[in-house]
Amino acid sequence: MPESEVLVGSAAPDEEPPMHASIYEELRRRLITGKVVPGVGLSTRGLALELGVSQMPVRDALSRLSAEGAVVIRSKRKIEVPPMTRDRFADLLDCRLLLEPVAAMAALPHIDTETLAQLRRIDADLDRAIETGDVIAYMECNSAFHFGLYRASGRTTLNRLIETLWLQFGPFMRTVYSDYGAAKLIDQHRLALDAIEVGDGEALRRAIASDIADGMGLIGHRGLESDIVT
Amino acid sequence: MPESEVLVGSAAPDEEPPMHASIYEELRRRLITGKVVPGVGLSTRGLALELGVSQMPVRDALSRLSAEGAVVIRSKRKIEVPPMTRDRFADLLDCRLLLEPVAAMAALPHIDTETLAQLRRIDADLDRAIETGDVIAYMECNSAFHFGLYRASGRTTLNRLIETLWLQFGPFMRTVYSDYGAAKLIDQHRLALDAIEVGDGEALRRAIASDIADGMGLIGHRGLESDIVT
DNA sequence: GCTTTCAAACTGTGATCGCAGGAGTCGCGA
DNA sequence: TCGCGACTCCTGCGATCACAGTTTGAAAGC
Structure with missing residues (x-):
């Protein structure tokens, strides 16, 4: 179990989590450790291609991250990690x-x-x-x-x-x-x-x-x- | 503008927000004002039917609410407002x-x-x-x-x-x-x-x-x- | 009347597609 | 060389469908 695992786990124990949960974990890790930086644009299709999945689980993961203020969905063609002020x-x-x-x-x-x-x-x-x-x-x-x-x-x-x-x-x-x-x-x-x-x-x-x-x-x-x- | 509007608005001003944002607002209102109570089961299809939309915007809204701890997606056929302990x-x-x-x-x-x-x-x-x-x-x-x-x-x-x-x-x-x-x-x-x-x-x-x-x-x-x- | 089993119903999830809109690029004119 | 307009491309979003799994209800047996 990686030590920087999600602080509050949500998946039921002993069950394989849905794909969107795994993708959420991966994106969360990237954000917390700074593997993505502010101003970087993201897209559901781009991430789906990179992670080898379809858009749906990426969409669900990005919905969660947007609820948590980690990414901002500004408009069509503009999901980004908001610049810091x-x-x-x-x-x-x-x-x-x-x-x-x-x-x-x-x-x-x-x-x-x-x-x-x-x-x-x-x-x-x-x-x-x-x-x-x-x-x-x-x-x-x-x-x-x-x-x-x-x-x-x-x-x-x-x-x-x-x-x-x-x-x-x-x-x-x-x-x-x-x-x-x-x-x-x-x-x-x-x-x-x-x-x-x-x-x-x-x-x-x-x-x-x-x-x-x-x-x-x-x-x-x-x-x-x-x-x-x- | 309703006074119990979302504490932190996310929609760009003067723009019609996407449908999932409106549905998120409605579900948020129901949670904050207690129109739904703990233990109640929710479903994407049920809410879609009630609100007259398809499942997708409801899914996006529920993804956000689950990120915020307001609802818990326990398994197939089980989204609920968690009972209080x-x-x-x-x-x-x-x-x-x-x-x-x-x-x-x-x-x-x-x-x-x-x-x-x-x-x-x-x-x-x-x-x-x-x-x-x-x-x-x-x-x-x-x-x-x-x-x-x-x-x-x-x-x-x-x-x-x-x-x-x-x-x-x-x-x-x-x-x-x-x-x-x-x-x-x-x-x-x-x-x-x-x-x-x-x-x-x-x-x-x-x-x-x-x-x-x-x-x-x-x-x-x-x-x-x-x-x-x- | 209670328990067990099985079938049906309903679900979350993943996949795919199309649309409308915004961003980006390129070319032309001043 | 710069600015503006047109065009293209890419996107988020909404819709729909199918699958696998879970829950629910009914029926049968004890």
């Missing part, structure tokens, strides 16, 4: 700061030694991604870490909201990290891991909040030289 | 308390006398709904009031998250208010309106938080006698 970025950042520290605190009582060990492994992978300057790998590890932590909370509604935020900022942050240089990124998760180890909920909340404010906040604003960023 | 209810309530007071505070600087007058009119209509014991009208006015307030914030991302929460708890609260009796409901918006009048952000935040905690919190928990409610 200063206002929208600030809105996204603020929403993350409202929700994710709470999810982390709620997760704390449920994090056993196996879960903590897994988070440490993910963080070690993230460190390697920073060392090699691999932005995509960094983003994969980053989402795996956060989702692995929040999932332990069992807060399905909260986690679902969090995931829609990640769908929306992933593409933009990918371009920002690429411009910034992955080698310059800093692993902000040590404080969070330490807080988990000693069971300090308030320290965990602060660590997650500062991870978000520093990681996405400071670097993200640098990426917003003008109102529109592609 | 105690855990899910607590999760929803907590998320509302995290997001809506912030949206209200963010809205405050942007509320002119015309917007305040409109909110007062909506609140007067809500009072009449309480007097006549009309639960559906009460829920329509309640969402119109909150959305009218939050929309002024301009916080599109935040408002979108809030709307998905309303889609999820609307059906359940409708049954709760019906059992409770609409005539026993209390207008909790006076404090909010007063806080807006004097420009007191902190008072507005507290008023919205207590509106949510009292209105949905206390009454909602009464509706959850067991883990599963239809």
Whole structure:
């Protein structure tokens, strides 16, 4: 099971999900890890051709993603990952700061030694991604870490909201990290891991909040030289 | 323009939206105002027949609503508004308390006398709904009031998250208010309106938080006698 | 009256097609 | 060289159909 799997699973266990669900997963992964960037145009036929399926499952997947604000269907011939603006970025950042520290605190009582060990492994992978300057790998590890932590909370509604935020900022942050240089990124998760180890909920909340404010906040604003960023 | 219109509009202005968007609006309204209740089964063909359209636009609309957690597609022959559970209810309530007071505070600087007058009119209509014991009208006015307030914030991302929460708890609260009796409901918006009048952000935040905690919190928990409610 | 089995009905899903509209490209004239 | 208009291409969307699977209801047996 990939660690950056959907934060809130919807497929019934032991069942093969419908094709549109698999395609949704694939597109979601691309968005969260920045494999698609803002301004990129998408089309149901183009994606169907690329993924070797018909239009229908792609349509269903794109309907879901549009409901989650990840893509915008502007008109005929224009589905796109919306460009980021200063206002929208600030809105996204603020929403993350409202929700994710709470999810982390709620997760704390449920994090056993196996879960903590897994988070440490993910963080070690993230460190390697920073060392090699691999932005995509960094983003994969980053989402795996956060989702692995929040999932332990069992807060399905909260986690679902969090995931829609990640769908929306992933593409933009990918371009920002690429411009910034992955080698310059800093692993902000040590404080969070330490807080988990000693069971300090308030320290965990602060660590997650500062991870978000520093990681996405400071670097993200640098990426917003003008109102529109592609 | 109906006051309980979608909190975050997506159709381009001056353009006729695609049929699936209109159907999404209609289903959204039914969920938020409780015209459909938990446990009710839906089907694409059934809704298409009722609404006089083909299956495709209904499918697209249901894909969006499923992405927003408003309906769940469990299997062949089983789309439903999920029954409420105690855990899910607590999760929803907590998320509302995290997001809506912030949206209200963010809205405050942007509320002119015309917007305040409109909110007062909506609140007067809500009072009449309480007097006549009309639960559906009460829920329509309640969402119109909150959305009218939050929309002024301009916080599109935040408002979108809030709307998905309303889609999820609307059906359940409708049954709760019906059992409770609409005539026993209390207008909790006076404090909010007063806080807006004097420009007191902190008072507005507290008023919205207590509106949510009292209105949905206390009454909602009464509706959850067991883990599963239809 | 209850349980089990089977058949029918209904469903979500995937596929395909056609339409109308918008985007993109190219050519021509100033 | 630039702008505008015409034309082409590609698209989202709506409609329809078929399939496989699930649910429902009826009938038979105990």
